Amino acid sequence: MTTNVLILCTHNSARSVLSEGMLNHLARQFGRDVHAYSAGSSPSGRINPFAIEVLRNAGVDTGNFRSKNWDEFVAADAPRMRIVITVCDSAAEEACPYWPGSPVKVHWGHPDPSNTEGGDDKKRLAFELTRQAIAYRMLQLLLLPIDEMSDAELQETLQRLAGS
Incomplete structure (x- = not known):
């Protein structure tokens, strides 16, 4: 049975998209039946071009x-x-809708690379470093025996990973 993961950030333009892309990419590489989605409470209506660029450079299909x-x-x-992850502090503080099925919720915050000062090279580097940090967390998630874990065990483990 597919484990669906929803990744939230306020504008759904950078961190949540990086997370969706990396989790789906890594799940395919490892043959895991996990599918990521991303969304925002106030979506910007566009994906940050640096997010698309670093995902493409990592071999992620960004077409959809x-x-x-x-x-x-x-x-x-x-x-x-099954799992809802917030990746920005503002989304973590917002009142989320009721999610059918009462999924496990966790906050895995990452600084917003869109706020990086300087030119394109500095922003590109910030997005790449954020992508790598997110990929590491998503890899940790994929290494868990998700299908064998109760919601309580999964919640506790994901909280512990939030601190790593």
Whole structure:
């Protein structure tokens, strides 16, 4: 059975997209039945071009990315989520909708690379470093025996990984 993971950030333009891309990419590489989605509470309507660039450079297919509202994932026909991860502090502090099935929730914050001062080279580097940090966390998630874990065990483990 597929483990669905929803990754949230306010604007769904950088960190959540990097997370969706890396989790799906790594899940395919490792043959894991995990599918990531991303969304935001106030989506910007566009994906940051640096996020697309660093994902493409990492071999991730970016053809279907779009900035989405989290309301899409509470609809009756939406995939049922097992895990909901917030990756920005503002999304973690917002009142999230009720997620059908009461998924495990965790906050794995990352600084916003979009706020990097300087030219394109500095921003590109910030996005790449953020992508790498996110990829490491997503790899840790994929190495867990998710299908064998209770929600309580999964919650505790994901919280512990938040501190690493």
